[in-house]
Amino acid sequence: MKVYILGSGAAVPTANRGVSSVAVQIDRDWLLIDCGEGTQVQMQRFSVRWGKINHILISHLHGDHYFGLPGLIFTYHLYNRKKPLNIYSPPGLKSIIGQLLQTSLPNLSYPIVFHEFQPERPYGILSTKYFDVTTFPLVHRVTSNGFLIRTSEGDRKIKPEFIADYQPDRHLLRGIQLGNDYPDGNGDLISNATITLKGRRSVSFAYVSDTSFAPEIAEHILSVDLLYHEATFPDGEAALAKSKGHCTSGQAAAIAHLAGAGQLVMGHLSPRIKSLDDFLNQAIAVFPNTTLAADGQVYEIKP
Ligand SMILES: [Zn+2]
Structure with a gap:
């Protein structure tokens, strides 16, 4: 499994960081998680096989996590896509995109299949021969969900x-x-x-999108190999983080520790963070195997 960081910044795209998106490659399958503004350009910059994406998972309906979707949908149409595009999200997205398509793209070249999941409890939203995806609830200002992708074990x-x-x-x-x-x-x-x-071992990746600190999140992602967790504020701003429905670096590291994760990548980084070195060190003090997400970085999880 390979995880491509496409946008590691919070709220607004900057010259250095796009807004939220990661692509996941599992052998020949490609998935996209979140699709902030500019994601399709990031996919071209970082050699993601964007034409191969058949599943898009949206964590929540704040703009910096899905405003790139209309542009991507339009581009697929210009390239005369025929394959269905599956979009998984909490309720609400189908009507937003539906209205947009009705006005701007009534004759889309391919079908979009919306899978709006019930966001309150953890459950499986996608299962193939090669991998499974489950969603689980987060704690944010609007309904927000995380995702766990787990590859199947290989044959004996x-x-x-x-x-x-x-x-x-x-x-x-x-x-x-x-x-x-x-x-x-x-x-x-x-x-x-x-x-x-024993056959090839199963590997796993968890994407914890916008959320306040909530220890119960760890229970949904126990022993995950790679954890992408939002960390929007430094430790000194824990009260502000809580009021905005976000985490600090130390809190993201605490979730990684509680989950027994293999590695932590912190993303959704606020452009207001003054020292990224200090920010990273606050997390490393709690969970040593931590890195900061950067656009274009690729993490490979080996079986
Ligand atoms: Zn949000």
Whole structure:
């Protein structure tokens, strides 16, 4: 799995930071999470295969998280897209985009399928052979949700010595990869565990969008490999952060610690942060494996 940071800034795009968006690549599948203004330009700058995106997840309906969507929808139309585009969001987006399309693009070249999820509880919103996506509630000024993407475990690997010793019928191999025991021909079953090894491990990425500090978030993302968490204010401004429905750097790190995450990337950085070094160090004191998001950065999560 690869995670591309497309916009790491809060509220307004600046020369150095776009507003919220990340792209996720899982083998041949591409997903987009949030789509702030300018996201389609960022995708071109950072070599994201934007034509391959079939699923877009929107965390909440503040403008810096979805105002790039109308432009992207229009661009796909100009390129004569035919494949359906699936958009997942809390309720409200379908009517906003629907009105816009009716006025400006009544003959869209492709279908948009809206999946408005119930935002109050965690549940699965997308499941494929290769990965699953679940959403979970955050605590913000408007309804806001996080996402957890988890790849499927690979099939079990058949030990070469089993093939050499037993020379099994080819038609049985697929079943063995899926966990079947092997009938040895003398009426005995050889257990799958003795003739196979574990397949590729599942890897996971969590995107925690705009939220106040809420320890219960950690329960939804336990042991996640890579956590992208908003951190809008420095530790000294915890009261301001709370009043605006955001987190400080130390609070983002506390969630990573509580979740037992492998790595933390802090994004949604306010242009008002004076010293990014101090800001980062506040988090590292709580959770050492922390970095600051930067536009164009790519994180690879290896199985
Ligand atoms: Zn927001």
